Amino acid sequence: xxxxxxxxxxxxxxxxxxxxxxxxxxxxxxxRKGVPSGPVKIGVMPIRAGVAxxxxxxGQRGVEWWAERVNKAGGILGRKVxxxxxxxxxxxxxxxxxxxxxxxxxxxxIVGGISTAVGLALGPAAEELKMLWLSWDGTTQKGVEExxxxxxxAFRSVDNEVEAIGGALxxxxxFKGVKTIAGINNDYSYGHDCWETYQAVLKRYTPGVKxxxxxxxxxxxxxxxxxxxxxxxxxxxxxxxxxxSGDTTILMKQAAAVGLFKTMKACFTTGGGVHDSLKxxxxxxxxxxxxxxxxxxxxxxxxxxxxxxxxxxxKYGEYPPYECDHGYFTxxxxxxxxxxxxxxxxxxxxxxxxxxxxxxxxxxxxSGKRSWRADHxxxxxxxxxxxxxxxxxxxxxxxxxxxxxxxxxxxxxxxTKLLDWINATFPLKG
Amino acid sequence: MAANLxxxxxxxxxxxxxxxxxxxxxxxxFGVQRIFNLACGSFYAxxxxxxxxxxxxxxxxxxxxxxxxxxxxxxxxxVGVVGVVVERGLLSFVYDRDETFQLLLTFALVxxxxxxxxxTWGTAPYSTSAxxxxxxxxxxxxxxxxxxxxxVIGASxxxxxxxxxLLARTAFGRIIRAAADNREMAEALGVDxxxxxxxxxxxxxxxxxxxxxxxxxxxAAMSExxxxxIVEAFAVVVIGGLGSMRGAFVGALVVGVFxxxxxxxxxxxxxLMIYLIVIAVLVLRPRGLFGRVAV
Numbered sequence: 001x002x003x004x005x006x007x008x009x010x011x012x013x014x015x016x017x018x019x020x021x022x023x024x025x026x027x028x029x030x031x032r033k034g035v036p037s038g039p040v041k042i043g044v045m046p047i048r049a050g051v052a053x054x055x056x057x058x059g060q061r062g063v064e065w066w067a068e069r070v071n072k073a074g075g076i077l078g079r080k081v082x083x084x085x086x087x088x089x090x091x092x093x094x095x096x097x098x099x100x101x102x103x104x105x106x107x108x109x110i111v112g113g114i115s116t117a118v119g120l121a122l123g124p125a126a127e128e129l130k131m132l133w134l135s136w137d138g139t140t141q142k143g144v145e146e147x148x149x150x151x152x153x154a155f156r157s158v159d160n161e162v163e164a165i166g167g168a169l170x171x172x173x174x175f176k177g178v179k180t181i182a183g184i185n186n187d188y189s190y191g192h193d194c195w196e197t198y199q200a201v202l203k204r205y206t207p208g209v210k211x212x213x214x215x216x217x218x219x220x221x222x223x224x225x226x227x228x229x230x231x232x233x234x235x236x237x238x239x240x241x242x243x244x245s246g247d248t249t250i251l252m253k254q255a256a257a258v259g260l261f262k263t264m265k266a267c268f269t270t271g272g273g274v275h276d277s278l279k280x281x282x283x284x285x286x287x288x289x290x291x292x293x294x295x296x297x298x299x300x301x302x303x304x305x306x307x308x309x310x311x312x313x314x315k316y317g318e319y320p321p322y323e324c325d326h327g328y329f330t331x332x333x334x335x336x337x338x339x340x341x342x343x344x345x346x347x348x349x350x351x352x353x354x355x356x357x358x359x360x361x362x363x364x365x366x367s368g369k370r371s372w373r374a375d376h377x378x379x380x381x382x383x384x385x386x387x388x389x390x391x392x393x394x395x396x397x398x399x400x401x402x403x404x405x406x407x408x409x410x411x412x413x414x415x416t417k418l419l420d421w422i423n424a425t426f427p428l429k430g
Numbered sequence: 431m432a433a434n435l436x437x438x439x440x441x442x443x444x445x446x447x448x449x450x451x452x453x454x455x456x457x458x459x460f461g462v463q464r465i466f467n468l469a470c471g472s473f474y475a476x477x478x479x480x481x482x483x484x485x486x487x488x489x490x491x492x493x494x495x496x497x498x499x500x501x502x503x504x505x506x507x508x509v510g511v512v513g514v515v516v517e518r519g520l521l522s523f524v525y526d527r528d529e530t531f532q533l534l535l536t537f538a539l540v541x542x543x544x545x546x547x548x549x550t551w552g553t554a555p556y557s558t559s560a561x562x563x564x565x566x567x568x569x570x571x572x573x574x575x576x577x578x579x580x581x582v583i584g585a586s587x588x589x590x591x592x593x594x595x596l597l598a599r600t601a602f603g604r605i606i607r608a609a610a611d612n613r614e615m616a617e618a619l620g621v622d623x624x625x626x627x628x629x630x631x632x633x634x635x636x637x638x639x640x641x642x643x644x645x646x647x648x649x650a651a652m653s654e655x656x657x658x659x660i661v662e663a664f665a666v667v668v669i670g671g672l673g674s675m676r677g678a679f680v681g682a683l684v685v686g687v688f689x690x691x692x693x694x695x696x697x698x699x700x701x702l703m704i705y706l707i708v709i710a711v712l713v714l715r716p717r718g719l720f721g722r723v724a725v
């Protein structure tokens with residue numbers, strides 16, 4: 001996974017070309033009543049630097065693939081789509097670029113946002129600027145508590161802790177004898193929340209399960225030999241981690257070097273984020289591995305996903321990770337929202353009308369059906385399973401694949417108290 | 431019990447081995463040139479990336495996997511020549527300026543090199559895949575230890591001895607020490623300081639790039655890996671004493687082993703532990719364990 005300079009410039013080129021073809025589009029667009037002639041401007045904010053840069057690149061590629069297809073098919077209600085890029089970095093700078101997109105570039109919608117720290121800044125800004133914002137992966141949660149219960153313009157990702165709940169369900173199902181667990185998670189909100197939630201759900205199935213070690217290395221650490229020594233000393237039955245970036249690969253490799261997973265099970269709730277770097281040589285079979293909300297190798301994949309995987313592989317030489325679909329879904333749902341609101345209004349809808357139309361809307365995304373809940377939270381399926389070497393790749397895949405819908409593994413409203421809901425919901429019946 | 435102890439110690443010493451190389455580069459440059467090179471972490475990252483590329487080229491050309499350490503170490507050493515370019519092309523202009531300029535310049539290098547890495551190798555983690563496991567494992571008192579870790583520790587130790595020999599027993603070492611003690615006097619005695627500076631800075635750079643190359647099979651290269659390490663390298667330098675090679679060696683061991691022990695005993699202290707030692711050293715012995723009184 002890499003964003004080379006050339007490709008980056010190409011991205012800029014696409015945006016530039018989009019604006020160039022915007023004028024010819026005048027002709028075709030006039031066919032529709034009440035639709036402006038210029039292109040639809042979509043602000044896109046991918047992370048370009050740091051540990052999350054590959055995630056940002058994946059989201060951007062998903063959006064670009066969508067834009068290319070939509071423009072080929074005539075755009076949104078005949079208007080071409082033009083992508084305007086601004087980088088996501090720290091909350092303060094990202095907020096400024098968000099304002100720039102809204103006020104200066106005057107985009108129609110902004111998609112992007114992976115970090116929840118950034119999401120917490122963009123959510124209120126979207127409301128204040130009355131700018132539609134469809135988040136890829138960032139939420140507006142502080143810990144597991146919602147900070148924006150009734151947004152008008154902000155649409156955010158699934159609850160941060162959903163993957164940990166899925167991981168706990170699979171742990172209870174596949175690793176029945178687990179009595180002691182250890183956790184290694186990054187030292188920030190996502191890491192802590194995932195670890196707490198994972199334990200809470202697992203305890204609903206195995207009440208006596210005990211945590212024997214909690215490790216919280218900071219994000220960006222590249223040497224886990226000492227952490228692994230501590231895990232060996234604690235001798236848990238299972239190691240849980242919510243690592244999602246390159247540290248997953250490093251942990252897996254350094255664990256393999258001392259045979260760690262010969263003596264314990266493991267649950268990598270989010271490791272599928274770097275799935276094609278988890279080579280068979282050092283990634284054992286029989287671990288739980290989560291692919292977030294898109295699994296490239298799913299047997300039940302739609303023709304759309306199959307085509308995407310094929311073209312992605314041809315273009316970038318690798319297999320797509322989940323963030324592609326967060327990106328794809330936000331723009332595809334925007335298009336559907338505009339078209340739905342247009343039908344009702346008879347003219348190009350305002351941002352408010354699109355926002356209303358988006359509530360509860362369901363579209364065909366790469367991973368299958370995805371929707372926005374009425375309270376502006378993403379709904380989708382999560383894919384987790386047991387690692388296997390039986391495939392044609394040099395990295396692991398999962399078999400069986402468990403499909404976990406957010407309707408089951410996410411609390412039903414943003415105001416629901418997480419622990420109360422966990423205690424009332426799990427163990428799941430049937 | 432013994433196995434756990436070995437695991438914890440080996441984890442700490444492995445970390446210390448890499449830390450020593452970067453800190454040694456920092457020390458040798460500061461000792462002679464009085465420049466605090468913030469970019470030493472970036473050289474470390476550069477070495478890592480070039481190392482991976484060299485190993486990939488080596489295996490693609492049909493080189494036997496068991497010999498991968500040769501192109502790796504060679505690439506790590508060779509990329510050290512960027513040191514000459516940086517020293518002659520940039521640093522040589524700011525020797526007479528205020529220290530702030532030197533700090534700013536090396537910080538600018540940090541930012542530029544990070545972008546160079548990103549534009550050249552992309553943003554995704556970059557690694558030598560499973561080569562790390564090529565040399566297998568040995569059993570030490572019941573603990574499984576990767577042989578590659580032992581190779582890195584051995585290499586780092588050999589380099590430490592080599593530097594000690596270079597400084598104490600060779601003509602170049604004498605010149606370095608003379609220049610560190612009294613630059614004007616060394617110049618008056620006919621030493622061409624431009625050459626000494628270029629060589630010393632290249633040596634410092636090569637230590638960092640070699641460290642980056644050697645660590646990479648056990649981990650993965652990421653564009654911000656240098657920044658993570660430089661904080662610990664600073665702690666090493668403060669503990670060991672600014673400008674002292676022996677200080678870099680002992681400081682690296684202290685940081686590496688105490689970090690490993692903290693993680694095993696009380697993981698919340700992982701980062702704090704290092705700073706507690708730094709604070710203790712600053713309070714009790716401000717010039718560091720092996721630092722000389724400022725002249």
